[in-house]
Amino acid sequence: MxxxxxxxxxxxxxxxxxxxxxxxxxxxxxxxxxxxxxxxxxxxxxxxxxxxxxxxxxxxxxxxxKRPVGGSWRMDETYIKVKGAWKYLYRAVDKEGKTVDFLLTA
Incomplete structure (x- = not known):
C-alpha cells in the first residue's frame, strides 16, 4: 500500500x-x-x-x-473526424474484437 x-x-x-x-x-x-x-x-x-x-x-x-491480453491482438490505425476536426486513432483489439487500448491524437 x-x-x-x-x-x-x-x-x-x-x-x-x-x-x-x-x-x-x-x-x-x-x-x-x-x-x-x-x-x-x-x-x-x-x-x-x-x-x-x-x-x-x-x-x-x-x-x-489490468485485464490480461491474449497472445494474439491487432493494431488498427485510422483517421476519424471529431467535432469537425480530423484526428488519428490507434486502437489495439484482441481476438474477440474487444478494445485492449487506444490513443487519439491530433
Whole structure:
C-alpha cells in the first residue's frame, strides 16, 4: 500500500490532485488554483513531489489489476473526424474484437 508517513495533506487530497494531473492536461499551478477554490491550500511543488513519489507506485499497482491480453491482438490505425476536426486513432483489439487500448491524437 502507499506509505503516507510524514505527509502534510490527507492522502485523498493528494490522490485527487494526482488523478487530475494524470488524466487531464493540467499543470501543477492549475491544480493548486483548483484546490484553493475548494478550500485546500496546497502548493504546486507539494503536488509535484507527491506525483513523483506516488505515480510509479500507482502504475505498478494498476498494472497488477489490468485485464490480461491474449497472445494474439491487432493494431488498427485510422483517421476519424471529431467535432469537425480530423484526428488519428490507434486502437489495439484482441481476438474477440474487444478494445485492449487506444490513443487519439491530433
Amino acid at each position: 502507499l506509505n503516507t508517513k510524514g505527509m502534510r495533506f490527507p492522502i485523498d487530497v493528494i490522490l485527487v490532485c494526482i488523478r487530475w494531473y494524470a488524466a487531464y492536461p493540467l499543470s501543477y499551478r492549475q491544480l493548486e488554483e483548483m484546490m484553493q477554490e475548494r478550500g485546500v491550500f496546497v502548493d504546486h511543488s507539494s503536488i509535484n513531489r507527491s506525483a513523483m513519489r506516488f505515480l510509479p507506485l500507482l502504475e505498478k499497482m494498476f498494472r497488477q489489476h
